[in-house]
Amino acid sequence: MKNTIRQVFHSSKFVTGFVILVIILLTMFIYPLINPGNPLEMIGVGTFAKPGTYVSLYDASRTGKETLRLSDADEKRLNRLLSDADRVSMVEWFSAMGIDISGLDISDTDALLDLWKANYTPDSKPAGMTMAKRNYYKRLDKAIKEIGASDTLIITEKHAETGELEEIGSITKTDYVNVGQVANVKSLPLGTDNFGRDVLKELVSATGTSIVIGLIAGTVATLIGLALGLLSGYVGGLVDDLIMFVTNIFTVIPGFVLLILISYSIGQDQRGAAVVAIVIGFTSWTWTARSVRSQVISLRNRDHVNLSKLSGHSLIRIVLTDILPYIASYVVMAFILQVSSGILAEAQLSLLGLGPKTTTTPTLGLMMNWAMLYSAHTNGSWWAYFPVILTITCISFSLNLMNTGLDQVFNPTLRD
Amino acid sequence: MSEIKTQNAKDFTDAPLCLSGRGVTKAFGIGEKRKLAVDHVDFDFHEGEFVSIVGESGSGKTTLSKMLLGLLNVTEGQILFRGKPRDISSGRKKREYWKGIQAIFQDPFSSYNVFHKIDSVLLDCINMRGGKHLPKEKKIEMMTEACSFVNLKFAELTNKYPFELSGGQMQRLMIARIFLLRPNILLADEPTSMIDACSRATILDMLLKLRDETGMTVIFITHDIGLAYYISDSVYIMEHGKFVEAGAPDKVMLTPEAPYTKRLISDVPKIHEPWDLSTVDLLQQEA
Amino acid sequence: MGKPILEVRNLKTKYVTRFHEDVYAVDGVSFTIEEGKSLGIAGESGCGKSTLALSMMGYYFPPLHYISGEIIIDGKNISGMDPDTVRKTILGTEIAYIPQAAMNALNPTQKIIKFVIDVIRAHDPKADKKEIRARAEARFAELGLPRDVLDKHAVELSGGMKQRTVIAVSTILSPKVLIADEPSSALDVTSQKMVIKMMRELMEKGYIKSMLFITHELPLLYNVTDDIMVMYAGQIVEKGTAHEMVFDPVHPYSHGLMGSILVPEEGTRGTKLTAIPGTPPNLKKPPHGCRFAERCKYAKPECRYSNIPERPFEDGRMYRCLMGVDELKEEYSHE
16 A cells, blocks of 8 residues: 555656645635635626736825835826827827828827827817717827826815815825835735626635535545446346446436536526535446446456355455455546546536526636626636636646556556 | 475275266357357266366366356256255355365466455455454464465465465465365366466475365366376366366376377477477468 | 577666666576577576567667677677667567567457568568568468468467467568567467477578577477576576486576476376475575575575586586586485
8 A cells, every 4th residue: 555655656647736736725725814705705896807906095195105206207107198099099180180290109108299289179170080089089188188287186075064175185296105004905816707706716715616516526426336337347147237228328318418407407596516516426427337347347257256255255245355445546546537527517517507506605617607697708807717717727637647647557558 | 395296196986976067068158159168068076086177278177167166157967066966046055065165276366355465365264164263373373384284484474465475375375275274175277377387396296285184175177288197186188168088197198099188198298209290280270 | 510690698687667676687698599599498487588588689668778798690789779770670680579479469450461561661661562472472381371361360360370470470581580488378289389380490491590489388498499598587597408408407496497397298197396495586686696595405605605607518508506517416316
């Protein structure tokens, strides 16, 4: 046993897969400690906030200021303000008005603004320009004017009784606050999803749920497959015929279709994560049963089984002590694959909207489903689905890698 | 180096019958594909006799051995155990029968459960003989005795696994097992074919010693006609599921009557007589 | 003395296990096979005889590794050659190799003629199919194989026929040396005899110049080869002609081995049968001194630490033991 484990950990494939899985599992346990709370709490009001660090404006304006005179501050401000699309639109306006723009560099913000201020009048009506477009230019002009309008922003507070505005402070262009001193800073490494929930927190929680679903599904499938395979392989005869008949029926009907039908008929209310896992397990035991059976058939005629029979041991004892240990490594490998395919099956099912009910726990499949329903893939909110895909891929990659590694250790024909 | 020497073959015709068969047949398949692996064979094995069944691969000798052991059902005919028809119709009756017959198989490496230690293999035999409640010292004494019978040291074997031994040692441990079980019949199915020639003599020696000490019947199944000639009291030659010749080894080997026996003997390479290669025709299609 | 076809000088090779332990399976083996001669190697399983066969072909793929020594085939030194080059230039034309399970190596979906084409085209890519067929038919007829075998699939042939077909196909390019590793052990006696007869014909008709035959069955070796070498724990312990080795072995190990021969001949019954107790040494840590000392009845204390050289005696015989020939024979005569 010790030796077997030593061999297993000599396989670089197994170790790589194992390390990836351990990293995922550690993240699953450690991250909630760092960032506790309900993963499904809707913290954002809008949908799909971009990944990044969010600083409370309110708190920032009340935090002690430092004055920093940075030479490139204005330029940066302007650059951030004027997007590339705005610049292109400005050039479009110039050409529509027949203004000479030869020698103008679109990235030279100062030159662009000077030309704009010199030429733009809200009343001008370039030929063929729609009302909406003209309004857009008016808004653009207003924004441009605001940049340079004042150096100081006044913060006022409404008086509780009179309703008058009282000045309580001001912000100038050279005022800075230390982010570390702002009371409320929220880091959202993966942004928020369509309901304004922290994607990273949700992802960590969903990974946990999906792995549990995979484990339950794998256990159910392996237990059913193992029991039927052992029975049909060792007993043989009519029992074998019957079990193989049932197994063949299950094999012929595509497992996923069956899964969809069962999930649908259970109904949304009954479908918790555990129920979905068990349903997945019930539809994927067939190939475990078939391969266990074929292994048992080849073991059944081994001499040590015959000797065990001659020693008068009972059927159960022979199966448990003389057959099961021999196929244990194989069953473990089958189990690992079943776990991996259980996670994938849940993802597929949830993507179709037949996954666990949506109010209590997130799963990887549900996260994909939500991202798809709210068109994350069309509006460029990659953070809502891409990390999920990556996680599913990593889990199934690591499990399959471990399986291949085990195969190399246990399968004599693959030994180097 | 130890040496073994066989005495002249004894005549066991007057000894009580141990295992006999009347028209024993095994058929596989149905309809047109039905094939008789063992075809109406009769035999009489006496108590204390060392019997050899010789045949090439596909002659049905392994099927016959499985039927004798009760691991395969007999299609037709009857096997008599100590003069009475054998009844193995239920699990309990089978277990009762298996107290009287045990086996050693060809491949020592597949004969052991690799997850069980040597101690548990031997302890199991003591338990089977009803020694479950014996004191521990008594059990260890019995196991030590069994191991020394086959020139193994029990003290060195405890806590070891069978696969840590060599093929010859594993086969000897099998004999130690039989020594503990004391069945009436030992069926040895090619016990020496997978081990080296120089360990082979040891195994044969121990089988003879076992027979001499316990008086059990040994049914030795082999493809090696030289081996059968050397060791047995009577020889059965099997071809295509039938016994084509049977009798005392000297008679069968030195004055063979069946053409199959003659061919078998002439095709084995020899050292004192010339090996005549001209008896085989290369163009002839083998069966 | 004929022209040497295969010369092996002080060949050493090792296996590397999964746990990076070295197993010295062939440890300083030297011998020569002359033209028209056949040599047999006998020994227990695990003594290194099959490894020796693989090593001689220069077929070094992990876990087998070359350490030192020379292999010279008909004047051409192939030791240290890249295994791929060996496969392309040596196998088939210089050496043919028949392992025990050769008959199971035939792809069941292809006809036998396809293998012949593959073998010939590996060395002559432009060979014409008709010519190949004519060549194969002629050779098959010479070796007593039915012509229609060429158009059959491997599954249609019996075990013995398959093994003979493999031998005929692998020697179609008339290699100088045929190495056969237990070619007939899995077969029935009659098929075995046919295989042997065919190998004899290959030698007699000059299709192969020399043969190396490996088996643990001594009576077979006695009838097949001119000379016999006995291997023990990676080394050769004795070498001589077949007759000398079987009837007059010198080394205690070969003496024991020859004493375990069983043949169905008058007088066999009642003869003494020798058994050698114990097991061969672990080749991961070969013992100092004589490797057989642990199991040897005549071993003296110095056997366990002295370096035992190969000692030639009489004409062309050799043995590896501290004791003198007369001394050993004296011991044997007391039994």
